[in-house]
Amino acid sequence: MYSLAELADRFGLEFTGEAGKTLTGIAALAEAGPGDVAFLANRKYLSQLASTRAGAVILHPDLVSRCPVACLVTEAPYVAFARISHLFDRSPRFLPARHPSAVVSPDADVHPGASLGPNVVVEAGAVLAAGVVLGAGVYVGHDSRLGAGTRVGPNAVIYHDVHVGECCVIHAQAVLGADGFGFAQGPGGWEKVCQLGGVRVGDRVEIGACTTVDRGTLGHTVIADGAIIDNQVQVGHNCSIGKNTAIAGCAGLAGSTTIGANCTLAGGVGVVGHVEICDNVHVTGMTMVTKSITRPGSYSSGTPMTxxxxxxRNAVRFSQLDAIQRRLAALESPGKQPDKG
Amino acid sequence: MYSLAELADRFGLEFTGEAGKTLTGIAALAEAGPGDVAFLANRKYLSQLASTRAGAVILHPDLVSRCPVACLVTEAPYVAFARISHLFDRSPRFLPARHPSAVVSPDADVHPGASLGPNVVVEAGAVLAAGVVLGAGVYVGHDSRLGAGTRVGPNAVIYHDVHVGECCVIHAQAVLGADGFGFAQGPGGWEKVCQLGGVRVGDRVEIGACTTVDRGTLGHTVIADGAIIDNQVQVGHNCSIGKNTAIAGCAGLAGSTTIGANCTLAGGVGVVGHVEICDNVHVTGMTMVTKSITRPGSYSSGTPMTxxxxxxRNAVRFSQLDAIQRRLAALESPGKQPDKG
Amino acid sequence: MYSLAELADRFGLEFTGEAGKTLTGIAALAEAGPGDVAFLANRKYLSQLASTRAGAVILHPDLVSRCPVACLVTEAPYVAFARISHLFDRSPRFLPARHPSAVVSPDADVHPGASLGPNVVVEAGAVLAAGVVLGAGVYVGHDSRLGAGTRVGPNAVIYHDVHVGECCVIHAQAVLGADGFGFAQGPGGWEKVCQLGGVRVGDRVEIGACTTVDRGTLGHTVIADGAIIDNQVQVGHNCSIGKNTAIAGCAGLAGSTTIGANCTLAGGVGVVGHVEICDNVHVTGMTMVTKSITRPGSYSSGTPMTxxxxxxRNAVRFSQLDAIQRRLAALESPGKQPDKG
Known part of the structure; x- marks a missing residue:
């Protein structure tokens, strides 16, 4: 329970309305009741403002005059919302403790301030810092390390030689450090290349449920500080993902792909192997990235839905596109022999 | 073991042939032997009918005259096949019991008719109804609820505050209730938005292996009664999936997407966030849905394989399409200045 | 630790340089130090050769003259690298043993030379051959079989009636034998078709992390000897994947798809159900395979990134393609009535 003035003060916001107004929850603008903080960050929802029943609304200074209730005012309402949301987090806390069913190697180094859920397995040489939380059934392989405050969801698998920094969140079923997809075409079929590298993940990285990050073949697969990766993403061996880069669900990066800092890959993007994407690149959903990107900006592929x-009909014509352009060229230069193409 | 007449009677079918014929199994038309029921639902396989060695064939009245063996006759042969298939199900049954290795909070409410496999974890406040089956290693978080008869495959993870209705099937490694991908772009990088909502799943819902359904940011992510979702599907935070909607493998829904009832999304479809798809929409495989769909019908994107x-060649021309159409326009109106586009 | 001559002898290579030179590791050409073997398989990296500090480089006879250090010479340097990589594998070994927390049915047949990690579950009727390694938390269902030397990563799930051959590698969180996505559209909604078949996997097959292979509806889903499948791949019910075929990450095969031998499907490829792909087909990344492929060769779909x-602009024109071609046709035959198309 917080007063309006208390929230404003704690998060460096201006406010309008009664300083002592009590706020006990957080809710969407359309659903919020008189005890709730709401927010307006996307002007698409501006029409909901006039009728909101929220106790207070986090919004931009421009919109204060249109708000029928108390305001928490900031140039960056979504950031303020993100910060305030943590006050109302009721998700379960896991106390520093080791469940009796946890199987921890005597050669692992587990900080007493770590929390190990039921059926957790920690192998020899693993190092878990203070505040690490391993959900039920998590596996941490030999010589892997998790930094202070890093939380791992149930049944996630951290193979051997995977280092994860501080304050990371790894969701359920994520797999860090499975073998890269490396095979040589031998005379009798595929021959496996041993995947001898590891995975190195920085601080404040988030990795989604069922996301897989393969270990490197020789060097490591690297994810830099502050990168955020959604669910169902595949990160191939020896990829390098830059600082604060965001990768949305179902994206896939083939091996040895390098992505710069502050990039955003929307959902379903595929990146071919051995290419480089520079800093500050945005790639729209389901784009097929088949070559390096050397200039910041937004990139796309695909065709629109109809x-x-x-x-x-249009798809048939796509298959005839080269012919269509030759027909066009012939019309443009009637005397010329058509290009054999 | 069933007689032909018994099957016909139990499932409301007509039959031709010897009423007392014994049927002991079920098989595909081309592989079936004299003790097997087979079915013909797709006329693509009609050529296999004449030579079938099946004991009896489930088929449409139109085809009875072409069938060399006994018939089970119905306007909806695939539905009859689905129903009869359950008679021959030999998959393992799990008795109501709690494996001694299961870790169940004393504050969980577990019906004695539930079956808890080895290494299952059930947290405080969770409620498991009669007939619930949790495979080995399943995790059920705080305050989550599974309705009567719902079965969960090995190692699946149900986070906290996830309610699942009755008679659902959740396959191995599925994750319900991981955090949505919600972050605000703060001055020093991404700031996490707490994901305070839950997941609400109706009755008779099927959720495939390695499928992920994120919890809502403020309200819940919702899957209505009778929806069926295949493997490797990503359902973002605050999505709403309508009644009896089917979503095939590898599809991905970004956050706050609403899909109506009786829709079918084929494999690999991607739906951008914050759009709505009305009832009775079919989307073909790998389509990129970038805007709301307000009229029932079938929708597509992509280009054909060659x-x-x-x-x-065609792909190069695609990159020149806008120029091609301007060249065409110039030919059509020779006097006019070309459009700057 | 190996001498140059020893490596050459063991792997049937020629060598140049000092026979007794000691090699203690393996590294990429650009990072290798004097104790390391490096390799040059892709001429893209040829520029790194002149300055390499490696102890020895595995390379093609053509390049020996350009190599400043000792050489291990072969027509197939990547294959030699793959083979030599195993000498330097330091990944953890799991001894034949059964962790006390493993839950093994008395009716399972587990070879004493198998290694069962913590919290493994093996159901009745399962058969595990010598040298099988089950990582922590692996589930092996009723009547499933794993051949000699097959290794399964942590928390992977092998449902009932799944047979896996010898020397396979199955990575963490993979699921073999979940139900296929089979439902009939009944009068009151979807009706489940029991998935009565199993999965049959040959020898030397690799299956990636979070990959799902569904069981067959009536017959089995089949993966032939030597096939390799990357992470996050979906293989639908009753698919058949031929010998030595490689499928890269995030690909999806709908039900009853048949893929021949020696095919390669690049990342993100989607294959519709009930089609056949013949032997020796290559499909480029993110291609949508909507029909059978009857001739060997390389196939593609999609549009290039810009x-x-x-x-x-180009995408808008794609939506007008059919109209564009009709306009073109009208220009080509000015007298003719435009085709209603």
């Missing part, structure tokens, strides 16, 4: 009936 | 050699 | 600005 009715299937219309799509079928 | 040889790589031909594709390369 | 700046989003340029893409938007």
């Amino acid at each position: 009715s299937t009936r219309q799509w079928k | 040889s790589t050699r031909q594709w390369k | 700046s989003t600005r340029q893409w938007k």
Whole structure:
């Protein structure tokens, strides 16, 4: 329970309205009641402001005059919302303790301030710092390290020689350090290349549920500080992901791909192996990145959705595109022999 | 072991052939032997009918005259096959019991008719109804609820505050209730938005292996009764999936997407965030849904597969499409200044 | 620790340089030090050769004259690298033993030379051959079989009636034998078809982390000897994958798809159900395979990445492609009535 003035003070916000107004929860603008803080960060929802029943709304200074209730005012309302959201977090806390069913090697170095859930397995040489939380069934392999405050969701698997920094969040079923997909085409079929490198993850990295980050073949696969990765993402061996880069769900990076800092890859993006993407690149959803990107900016591929009936016609024409352009060229230069293409 | 007449009677079918014929199994039309029931639902396989060695074939009335063996006759042969298939299910049954290795909070409410496999973890406040089956290693978080008859495959993870209805099937490694991908771009990098909502799943929902359904940011992520979701699907925070909607493998829904009832999304479809798809929409495989769909029907995007050699030419032309259309416009109106586009 | 001559002898290579030179590790050409073996398989990295500090480089006979250090010479340097990499594998070994927390049915047949990690569960009727390694938390269902030397990563799930051959590697969180996505559209919604088949995997198959291989509806889902499958791949019910076929990350195969031998599917490829791909087919990344492929060769779909600005224009034109071609046809035959198309 917080007063309006207390929230403003704690998060460096201006406010309008009664300083002592009590706020006990946080909710969406349309659903919020008189005890709730709400927020307006996307002007798409501006129409909901006039009728909101929220106790207070976090919003931009421009919008104060339109708000029928108390305001928490900031140039960056979504950031303020993010920060305030933590006050109302009721998710379960895990106390520093080792569940009796945890199987911890005597040769592991586990800080007494770490929390190990039921059926956790920690192998020899592993190092877990203070405040580490391992959910039920988590596996931490030989010589792997988790920094202070890093939390790992149930049943996630950290293979051997994987170092994760401080204050990271790794969700359920994520896999760090499975073998990269490295095979040589031998005379009798595929021959496995041993995957001898590890994984190195910086601080404040988030890795989503069912996301896989392969170990390096020789050197390491690297994820820099502050990178955030959604669910169902595949990060191939020896990839390098830059600082504060965000990768949305279902994206896939083939091996030895380098992505710079402050990039955003939208959902379903695929990046071919052995290319480089420079800093400050945005790639829109489901784009197929088949070559390096050397200039900041936004990149896309794909075709727009239409009715299937219309799509079928256009898709047939796509298959004839090269011919279409040659026909066009022939019309433009009637005398010329058509290019064999 | 069933007689032909018994099957017909139990499932409301007509039959031709000897009423007392014994049927002991179920098999595909081409592989079935004299003790097997087979079915013909897709006319693509009609050529296999004449030579079938099945004991009886489930088929449409139109095809009875072409069938060399006994028939189980119905307008909806695939539905009859689905129902009869359950008679021949030999998959393992799990008795109501709690494996001694299960770790169950004394503050959880577990019905004695639930079956808890080895290494299951059930946290405080969780409620498991009669007939719930938790495979080995399943995790059920604080205050989560599973309705009567719901089965969960090995190592699946149900985070806290996830409610699942009755008679659902959740396959191995599925994750319900991991954090949504919510971050604000702060001055020093991404700042996490606490994901305070839960997940609400209706009755008779199926959720595939390695599928992830994120919890809501403020309100809940919702999956309505009878929806079926295949493997490797990503459902973002605050999505809402309508009744009886089917989503095939590898599809991905970004956050706050609403999908109506009776929709089908084929494999690999991607849906951008904050859009709405109305009821009765079909989206073909790998389509990129970038805007709301307000009318029932079938929708598509993408380009058809060709040889790589031909594709390369057409793909180059795609990059020139805007120029091609301007060249065309210039030919159509020779006097006019070309549009700057 | 190996001498140069010893490596050459063991792997059937020629060598140049001092026979007794000691090699203690393996590293990339650019990072290798005097004790390391390096390799040059991709001429893209040829520029790194002149300045390498490696102890010896595995390379093609053509390049020996350009190499400043000792050489291990072969027509197939990447294969030699793959083989030599195993000498330097320092990944943890798991001794034949059964961790006391493993839950093994008395009706399972577990070879004493198998290694069962903590919290492993092995159900009745399962058969584990010599040298099988089950990582922590692995589940092996009723009547499933793992051949000699097959290793399974932590928390992977092998459902019932799944047979895996010898010397396979299955990575963490993989799921073999979850139900196929089979439902009939009944009058009151989807009706589940029991998935009565199993999964049959040959020898020397690799299956990546978070990859799912569904069981068959009636017959089995089949993966032939030597096939390699990367992470996050979905293999639908009753698929058949041929010998030595490679499938890269995030690919998805719908049900009843047949893929021949020696095929390669690049990352993110999607294959519709009930089609056949013949032997020796290569499909480039993110291609949508919507029909059978009956001739060996390389196949593609999709559009090339450009700046989003340029893409938007071209994408609009794609939606007008059919109209564009009709306009073109009208220009080509000015007298003719335009095709209603």
